[in-house]
Amino acid sequence: MGFEQLAELRDRLRAEKVQAKTENTKQRTRKPSPQTKPREQDPAVEAIWRLQKHFPLAFPVNPAPKVPLKEGILKDAEQHLELLGITSEQLKQGIATWCRGSRYWASMTENAPRLDLNGQAVGIVTAAQALHAKQQAKRQRGQARRNQPKPKQDKAVDTAAEQIAD
Numbered sequence: 001m002g003f004e005q006l007a008e009l010r011d012r013l014r015a016e017k018v019q020a021k022t023e024n025t026k027q028r029t030r031k032p033s034p035q036t037k038p039r040e041q042d043p044a045v046e047a048i049w050r051l052q053k054h055f056p057l058a059f060p061v062n063p064a065p066k067v068p069l070k071e072g073i074l075k076d077a078e079q080h081l082e083l084l085g086i087t088s089e090q091l092k093q094g095i096a097t098w099c100r101g102s103r104y105w106a107s108m109t110e111n112a113p114r115l116d117l118n119g120q121a122v123g124i125v126t127a128a129q130a131l132h133a134k135q136q137a138k139r140q141r142g143q144a145r146r147n148q149p150k151p152k153q154d155k156a157v158d159t160a161a162e163q164i165a166d
Contacts, residue, residue: 043086047094050084051077057119059098066104068114069095070122077117102140108133 051059055077058069070076074095078088086094098104110130113121125133 043090044093044097047084047086047090048098050086051094051098054080054084055117055119058115058117062103066098066107068104068107068112068125069099070114070116073117080117100136102137105133105137105140 048059052061058067058073060066074092077084077091077095081088081091084091108125108130110125110127112125112130114123114125116122
């Protein structure tokens with residue numbers, strides 16, 4: 001095969017690759033998979049997304065660490081239901097989900113500032129609240145360990161262990 005033939009083959013393969021990429025992209029844009037828009041499926045996730053969009057200082061996007069929220073933040077957020085475009089129930093679910101989890105509990109350290117919707121400090125985390133958050137995180141880790149399937153051992157290993165024990 002000559003140099004010209006190799007160059008022609010290279011160019012043809014490149015063109016086929018570009019064409020395959022464009023067809024692949026068109027297929028992806030035509031068929032939105034359910035995984036690309038999970039917020040439409042879960043009302044709590046939808047509420048969190050809208051809170052993050054309108055109040056980014058109080059509801060930072062991952063990987064930024066979460067911040068302790070003002071006590072009574074739900075009442076403050078309920079005043080913005082029309083702006084958020086969600087129901088009161090969705091808001092409750094969203095804030096409850098936001099405040100439950102290791103990222104939020106890690107932010108709950110003693111004397112950390114509690115923020116309002118605008119990101120202004122309006123209080124601090126007390127020692128009792130920090131301890132409670134630490135206990136919640138520990139409980140969640142314990143539940144996660146209990147829910148993990150136990151590793152399966154090979155039957156031959158079990159038989160060998162029994163023979164050794166005898």
